[in-house]
Amino acid sequence: MALHVTNTPESVEALRYVLLISAAPQSGEAAKSALRFAEALLKMGHHIERLFFYGDGVMNASNLTVMPQDETNLPAAWNALIEENGLSSVVCVSSAIRRGIVDSAEARRHELPASSCYTSSEIGGLGQLIEALSNCDRTLSFG
């Protein structure tokens, strides 16, 4: 994506953003746009208060996705962005378990053979979305 940044990060008023991602990585451009938007925000010196993965968007936290070498592995790219920048990332539990996205605690609770969620994201509830909304300046939904 061509990003034309005319202001240096120092001259931009830093804002706090919440991104709500409700599209799966393979269903169109929404999740990819969200990732690019998140990268652009950080590059411009803004703060990401929280990423919240909801509905089909929870598939972005799957650590079981395999892509051909010349295509972007979106869940892996999210994981790298979250880890490198220490972002808060929450995956909605009710969306996640019905799609087979579980961390080791959920896997144990439901007696499943494996976990499938990157540990850089936390499995949580909608309360964490509402809480983050009260602490941010902007909310964007991608879905």
Add this chain to the structure above:
Amino acid sequence: MDNQAQSKKQSISLIARRAPYGSGAARQTLDIAFAAAVFERPLNYIFIGDGVYQLLSKQDPAAINNKPHGAALETLELYGIDEVYVHRNSLLQRALNEDELVCKVTLIDDCALKELVAESIHVINL
């Protein structure tokens, strides 16, 4: 920050624009509304486009193994969610009447819709 600014800072607009079945969007929007209500955050629940079908009182989705979405929306008032807005033209375009809806709503035109969205700090569109 004064009280008005505080309430604006926290005001959330949820825009429901999809039909009740065929995707999880309607239910997902409702779940956010319930969560906001539990945390006592001011909320506008706005129905536009095919989203107005969510509010129809006579829904019987048993044949497709779904629970009626209208019945869930009937409980909004119990959760203290009374800012329910319906885009008037969306109803008209679908030959629907206000009295076919499950709860008391405020009909709004394009201008009022624009103002509601503009005044909200958070707009969630599913």
